[in-house]
Amino acid sequence: MEAEVLLKLHHLHLELSNGTALLEDVSLNVRRGDALGVVGESGSGKSLTAMSVMGLLPGLRASGSIRFEGRELLGLKDREWRRLRGAGMAMIFQDPMTAFLPVRSIGAQIDEQIRLHERVSRREARARTVALLGRMGVPDPEAAAKRYPHQLSGGLRQRAMIAMALSCGPALLIADEPTTALDVTVQAQILTLLCEIRDSGAGVMLITHDMGVVAQTCTHVAVVYSGLVVEQGPVAAVMARPLHPYTQALLEAIPPLDGPRPDALPTIPGRPSAPDARPEGCVFAPRCRFVRPDCAVRPALREVEEGRRVACVLYDA
Amino acid sequence: MIRGFASRTGQMLLVIFGISVLVFAIFFATPGADPTARIAGRGASPQVVARIRAEYGFDRPLPVQYLKMMEKLFISRDLTSFVNHGQPVVPEVLQAAPVTLSLVLWAAFFWVSGSLVFGIASAVLRDSWVDRLLMVLGLVGLSIPVFWLGEVVNLVTQSRWHDTLLFRWVPPLGYVPFSQSPFGWAKALFLPSLTLAVAFIGLYARVLRSELLTAMGEDSIRTARAKGAGPVRVWLWHGLRLSWLSYVSLFGLDFAQLLGGGALLTEVVFALPGVGRLTYQALATLDLPLIMATVMYAAVFVVVANALVDGLYALLDPRIREGRHGG
Ligand SMILES: Nc1ncnc2c1ncn2[C@@H]1O[C@H](COP(=O)(O)OP(=O)(O)O)[C@@H](O)[C@H]1O
Ligand code: SF4
Ligand SMILES: [Mg+2]
Numbered sequence: 008m009e010a011e012v013l014l015k016l017h018h019l020h021l022e023l024s025n026g027t028a029l030l031e032d033v034s035l036n037v038r039r040g041d042a043l044g045v046v047g048e049s050g051s052g053k054s055l056t057a058m059s060v061m062g063l064l065p066g067l068r069a070s071g072s073i074r075f076e077g078r079e080l081l082g083l084k085d086r087e088w089r090r091l092r093g094a095g096m097a098m099i100f101q102d103p104m105t106a107f108l109p110v111r112s113i114g115a116q117i118d119e120q121i122r123l124h125e126r127v128s129r130r131e132a133r134a135r136t137v138a139l140l141g142r143m144g145v146p147d148p149e150a151a152a153k154r155y156p157h158q159l160s161g162g163l164r165q166r167a168m169i170a171m172a173l174s175c176g177p178a179l180l181i182a183d184e185p186t187t188a189l190d191v192t193v194q195a196q197i198l199t200l201l202c203e204i205r206d207s208g209a210g211v212m213l214i215t216h217d218m219g220v221v222a223q224t225c226t227h228v229a230v231v232y233s234g235l236v237v238e239q240g241p242v243a244a245v246m247a248r249p250l251h252p253y254t255q256a257l258l259e260a261i262p263p264l265d266g267p268r269p270d271a272l273p274t275i276p277g278r279p280s281a282p283d284a285r286p287e288g289c290v291f292a293p294r295c296r297f298v299r300p301d302c303a304v305r306p307a308l309r310e311v312e313e314g315r316r317v318a319c320v321l322y323d324a
Numbered sequence: 325m326i327r328g329f330a331s332r333t334g335q336m337l338l339v340i341f342g343i344s345v346l347v348f349a350i351f352f353a354t355p356g357a358d359p360t361a362r363i364a365g366r367g368a369s370p371q372v373v374a375r376i377r378a379e380y381g382f383d384r385p386l387p388v389q390y391l392k393m394m395e396k397l398f399i400s401r402d403l404t405s406f407v408n409h410g411q412p413v414v415p416e417v418l419q420a421a422p423v424t425l426s427l428v429l430w431a432a433f434f435w436v437s438g439s440l441v442f443g444i445a446s447a448v449l450r451d452s453w454v455d456r457l458l459m460v461l462g463l464v465g466l467s468i469p470v471f472w473l474g475e476v477v478n479l480v481t482q483s484r485w486h487d488t489l490l491f492r493w494v495p496p497l498g499y500v501p502f503s504q505s506p507f508g509w510a511k512a513l514f515l516p517s518l519t520l521a522v523a524f525i526g527l528y529a530r531v532l533r534s535e536l537l538t539a540m541g542e543d544s545i546r547t548a549r550a551k552g553a554g555p556v557r558v559w560l561w562h563g564l565r566l567s568w569l570s571y572v573s574l575f576g577l578d579f580a581q582l583l584g585g586g587a588l589l590t591e592v593v594f595a596l597p598g599v600g601r602l603t604y605q606a607l608a609t610l611d612l613p614l615i616m617a618t619v620m621y622a623a624v625f626v627v628v629a630n631a632l633v634d635g636l637y638a639l640l641d642p643r644i645r646e647g648r649h650g651g
Contacts, residue, residue: 109642
């Protein structure tokens with residue numbers, strides 16, 4: 008009854024041409040019908056992970072493995088990757104204002120994506136665009152398609168962005184902080200929309216720094232810290248009993264649903280170490296309250312319970 | 325819309341009026357510019373001077389003289405030169421205009437195509453040796469004085485190597501009207517317009533390169549890539565679309581400025597009887613009617629071009645269309 012694995016990152020490692028490792032070791036799975044929340048403080052490498060999957064980081068050296076629908080993506084020619092981008096997998100971004108081209112109507116931009124991947128006439132593409140916008144809950148979709156990004160509200164823009172992402176029926180939708188730029192009520196609506204997309208059978212990878220968002224939307228969660236996945240598991244189990252000390256800290260820091268969202272974790276002082284100043288042992292050691300001598304050897308991410316994996320010496324058998 | 329148009333037109337007229345008053349005032353404030361003495365010539369008798377004064381109206385108050393001159397320039401269009409007695413200046417400017425227009429059109433063709441190729445190439449190949457070479461060349465082109473370059477071109481193609489296969493086709497200096505021989509017209513303008521275009525190619529390629537590179541860092545370009553658009557499409561369709569705003573406005577202003585007589589040095593060096601050369605003559609002989617006519621002609625072009633550029637801006641960027649200038 009195990010759903011098919013759609014995306015599998017295995018020891019993904021990403022470095023600059025000067026050898027600085029931006030991502031140390033990212034391993035995670037997304038299955039069809041799953042929504043995987045990727046959480047971590049800002050600067051931990053969430054966006055880099057997403058962009059690697061999309062193949063949008065040409066200047067960086069990636070190693071390890073990215074398997075999508077059983078096919079290895081690392082080493083793919085750009086031409087082949089391009090055919091996947093927007094069709095097999097699609098991505099939406101934090102700020103829908105800047106993510107759209109400001110000088111063209113949103114309808115034209117959605118049409119463009121459809122016509123990049125399928126041979127359809129302008130008229131057919133537009134009909135699909137309008138239908139999609141309608142499905143995403145944009146009122147009067149025909150008129151909305153003719154409008155420019157700055158003429159729509161933030162929430163409608165993000166709906167249009169999602170419509171564009173879904174226009175070619177991708178199997179995987181990656182959303183990088185899709186609600187961070189929106190106010191709280193609109194945020195809830197967009198998250199509901201993402202849940203519906205997941206229920207329709209696509210895999211969703213939702214990137215956020217907010218455990219609250221994960222709790223509302225996701226089925227699984229991967230916690231990233233300083234370029235490493237430190238814990239992965241089903242949301243309910245992780246929320247009920249977080250294993251990694253960092254996950255525990257994140258959960259204690261869930262901000263109230265309304266009111267300002269703090270950027271730094273109130274429960275633990277300090278910030279994640281920069282990519283060029285990572286400790287040799289456990290990357291979380293400088294901020295960990297359980298740190299002990301054997302943390303000086305970096306613990307691997309290992310399965311400690313059915314479906315739950317953690318990288319911490321506390322759970323070494 | 326109509327109100328905006330009306331206020332725009334009013335502004336334009338005001339600017340042109342201001343310029344004309346300024347030119348007039350500067351002329352009469354210039355020492356040694358007294359037109360009576362110049363027209364009468366050295367050592368003319370007081371009677372002759374008095375007669376000329378009355379004939380040309382120099383004895384009347386300056387505002388009256390100004391109005392008279394404007395009337396003759398714009399309404400009866402029979403303003404005559406102070407230097408070449410009785411020569412009407414308006415037809416002279418109108419005759420010179422097609423020469424300048426031809427020169428500037430050719431130059432614009434060269435500098436737009438040249439700067440597009442060089443600008444896009446060095447942006448795409450940024451920090452490679454091609455980019456560095458192109459940018460150094462651009463800087464060189466930008467800093468070569470156009471009259472010097474023109475003289476060198478003339479030296480090489482008219483005398484030094486004129487008899488070689490490469491330059492045998494080069495016609496003697498001067499202009500050939502399109503109506504007389506389209507091919508001769510193109511031949512006569514090829515080297516002058518290329519010379520004029522060199523500095524602009526350098527400048528515009530640099531502007532385009534930096535604008536393109538800024539645009540390529542925008543979120544919307546990342547979105548275009550994420551949609552599956554290929555590099556050609558991303559650079560030329562999305563990238564240019566974001567970056568050509570300042571390019572277009574720069575172009576509009578330079579184009580107008582050249583049409584108005586800004587190609588003066590090129591026209592003088594290549595003996596093209598255009599508006600620039602006319603301005604040069606008028607200034608050299610301190611011929612107020614001709615100065616006024618050429619300056620007014622230039623002012624009209626620059627002011628109209630400004631309005632056109634603003635209109636084009638609105639056409640290219642919907643955010644400006646709604647008056648949300650700069651966000
Ligand atoms: N192109 C790049 N070159 C150098 N460092 C980068 C680059 N992109 C991202 N980084 C660094 O990698 C780290 C992770 O970035 P990112 O994935 O954007 O974090 P997140 O999305 O989790 O906030 C940050 O420290 C950032 O400064
Ligand atoms: S390995 Fe050690 S330092 Fe790292 S999280 Fe576990 S206890 Fe803390
Ligand atoms: Mg990010």
